[in-house]
Amino acid sequence: MQHVTRRSFLTGAAAAAGLVLTAGGAAQAVPGIPARVNTVPLTHEEHGVVVVGTGFGGGVTALRLAQAGIRVHMLERGIRWPTGPNANTFPRVDNPDKRFLWHRSNPEVFGRRLAFEPYTGLVEAVVGENMTALCAAGVGGGSLVYQGMSLQPSESVFAANFPGELDWGLLDRVHYPRVAQMLRLAVAPDELVASPNYATSRIFAERARNAGLPVDKIPMPIDWNFALAELRGEMAPAYTDGSGAMGVNNGGKHSVDVTYIAEAEATGLVTVATQHEVTDIERRKDGRWTVHVNHIDTSGTVVENKILTTDALVLSAGTMNTTRLLMKAAAKGLVPDLPEGIGQGWGSNADRIYLWTNLEEEFGLVQGGPVVYGSKNWNDPHAAFTVIQASIPGFHGIDMRSTVMVGFGVSEGRGHFVYDAGRDDAVLRWPHEGDSSVQTGCIDPTVRRIAGERSILTDTNAIVPSTWHPLGGASMGTVCDLEGRVLGQRGLYVLDGALMPGNTAACNPSMTIAAIVERALDDIVARDVGTVFRAA
Numbered sequence: 424m425q426h427v428t429r430r431s432f433l434t435g436a437a438a439a440a441g442l443v444l445t446a447g448g449a450a451q452a453v454p455g456i457p458a459r460v461n462t463v464p465l466t467h468e469e470h471g472v473v474v475v476g477t478g479f480g481g482g483v484t485a486l487r488l489a490q491a492g493i494r495v496h497m498l499e500r501g502i503r504w505p506t507g508p509n510a511n512t513f514p515r516v517d518n519p520d521k522r523f524l525w526h527r528s529n530p531e532v533f534g535r536r537l538a539f540e541p542y543t544g545l546v547e548a549v550v551g552e553n554m555t556a557l558c559a560a561g562v563g564g565g566s567l568v569y570q571g572m573s574l575q576p577s578e579s580v581f582a583a584n585f586p587g588e589l590d591w592g593l594l595d596r597v598h599y600p601r602v603a604q605m606l607r608l609a610v611a612p613d614e615l616v617a618s619p620n621y622a623t624s625r626i627f628a629e630r631a632r633n634a635g636l637p638v639d640k641i642p643m644p645i646d647w648n649f650a651l652a653e654l655r656g657e658m659a660p661a662y663t664d665g666s667g668a669m670g671v672n673n674g675g676k677h678s679v680d681v682t683y684i685a686e687a688e689a690t691g692l693v694t695v696a697t698q699h700e701v702t703d704i705e706r707r708k709d710g711r712w713t714v715h716v717n718h719i720d721t722s723g724t725v726v727e728n729k730i731l732t733t734d735a736l737v738l739s740a741g742t743m744n745t746t747r748l749l750m751k752a753a754a755k756g757l758v759p760d761l762p763e764g765i766g767q768g769w770g771s772n773a774d775r776i777y778l779w780t781n782l783e784e785e786f787g788l789v790q791g792g793p794v795v796y797g798s799k800n801w802n803d804p805h806a807a808f809t810v811i812q813a814s815i816p817g818f819h820g821i822d823m824r825s826t827v828m829v830g831f832g833v834s835e836g837r838g839h840f841v842y843d844a845g846r847d848d849a850v851l852r853w854p855h856e857g858d859s860s861v862q863t864g865c866i867d868p869t870v871r872r873i874a875g876e877r878s879i880l881t882d883t884n885a886i887v888p889s890t891w892h893p894l895g896g897a898s899m900g901t902v903c904d905l906e907g908r909v910l911g912q913r914g915l916y917v918l919d920g921a922l923m924p925g926n927t928a929a930c931n932p933s934m935t936i937a938a939i940v941e942r943a944l945d946d947i948v949a950r951d952v953g954t955v956f957r958a959a
């Protein structure tokens with residue numbers, strides 16, 4: 424149960440040195456609390472289970488634990504993003520504002536410097552060596568800003584990339600369908616695709632078929648009736664003009680906040696503390712866990728420090744932030760004996776974005792989205808990849824005669840993190856040619872076949888290497904068991920993209936992360952409830 428056990432205040436010299444005063448008045452260093460001159464209260468709390476992050480991993484975890492009668496406290500650094508017809512909650516991609524960027528994010532996104540006032544915005548660009556990873560912030564995590572492409576891998580591609588002990592048959596029968604049901608996946612209806620706004624989708628499908636490639640509609644977590652209602656003029660466009668790429672204002676998108684998290688909160692056993700950023704984790708001598716938290720306002724200013732003690736700690740902060748927390752804990756000795764593989768085995772999912780320009784093609788100034796069609800090239804499990812078309816909004820009324828294609832697959836290279844004591848952070852190092860074989864051998868030639876000779880293709884990753892699909896860093900089999908239990912660390916779990924083996928079998932990550940965590944929770948509820956997790 425949550426209760427405040429003690430409250431003290433940082434004062435003068437101690438605060439300036441990043442110290443807190445203990446009950447007896449002795450100064451004590453607090454990991455993760457930077458030196459500051461202003462004083463903020465320090466609060467202590469006790470919990471049975473703390474889950475860090477409210478994205479796919481965190482959402483599944485909270486719901487399934489609550490359904491097993493476990494009280495869960497969730498910490499989310501970002502804010503809530505409520506939607507509804509004609510809402511103005513999310514920023515537009517063609518006219519970004521402070522809501523776009525996480526306050527401490529590197530402001531260089533896709534080579535463009537975004538200078539906004541600091542805000543608890545949606546996207547954090549984490550810059551590493553040769554690779555920038557984009558990760559989301561806010562209740563719902565990546566599901567707020569993701570396009571929503573929800574692909575389940577084929578058995579053979581999955582088997583080539585994931586541990587065989589995972590039991591594909593069970594995942595296929597139980598866990599992937601469970602995720603599909605929770606997110607109410609559906610493909611775009613023909614009536615919508617036939618409308619003028621979706622000319623770009625039709626052009627992509629026709630060209631891919633003409634090139635002899637497979638074409639399928641992509642399952643999306645969307646109530647497409649919202650898009651049809653937009654076409655009838657019943658609400659402002661959000662799907663049908665491609666403006667919803669950083670969150671769909673009208674709603675109708677079954678993101679994690681309105682599915683898993685909403686259902687978890689409805690049990691009465693789950694609390695979500697927003698604007699709570701975990702800075703460090705620590706194992707106590709008694710085997711319980713200490714979580715250091717900065718409670719921030721919407722400009723990112725720390726308004727309170729918190730120290731939480733918990734029996735079980737689930738890291739679902741997303742690949743980059745879960746791995747950074749573990750790396751910091753290992754480097755500073757806050758969690759002794761962490762597995763050596765932490766920070767290894769990171770992969771980009773070979774995620775690559777192309778701007779496709781063709782002066783003769785009528786892509787249209789208005790392009791409906793988010794995604795309708797893709798080409799799944801999965802016959803060879805060792806060279807599998809997917810290419811999709813995504814809409815872009817008209818930029819200030821200018822027809823750029825362009826649209827976007829995105830490719831992803833399994834890359835051979837793997838990156839690793841290195842702790843930088845000066846920054847108290849772990850930095851990703853990615854081999855420059857890490858994706859080159861799948862890029863040059865598979866994705867590039869396919870994108871060119873679809874685009875045809877009279878097109879110009881701009882590979883944005885060749886300008887700024889980046890990925891929206893960071894995966895691995897605390898992978899199953901090396902750092903964790905298949906259910907996310909960190910090896911040798913009772914009560915510590917990794918349940919998010921960091922658990923993946925550096926890729927998700929030629930698919931976008933969310934479906935597989937959610938299905939793997941659904942599978943893990945079946946096992947955790949069966950084996951760890953009553954031992955690690957105590958019923959409410």
Ligand SMILES: Cc1cc2nc3c(=O)[nH]c(=O)nc-3n(C[C@H](O)[C@H](O)[C@H](O)COP(=O)(O)OP(=O)(O)OC[C@H]3O[C@@H](n4cnc5c(N)ncnc54)[C@H](O)[C@@H]3O)c2cc1C
Nearest residue numbers: 476478479480500560564565571572701741919920931933
């Ligand atoms: C623009 C964009 C488009 C994408 N499109 C697709 C797509 O179409 N299909 C697909 O499958 N995938 C897509 N992805 C990727 C997908 O969103 C991620 O793979 C997925 O969200 C990862 O799930 P997760 O549970 O690992 O973490 P996340 O969903 O990233 O959730 C992590 C949460 O933890 C919080 N957090 C992080 N650090 C801390 C901390 N220190 N303290 C407290 N809270 C913290 C974050 O704010 C976040 O809410 C896209 C990603 C982006 C950025």
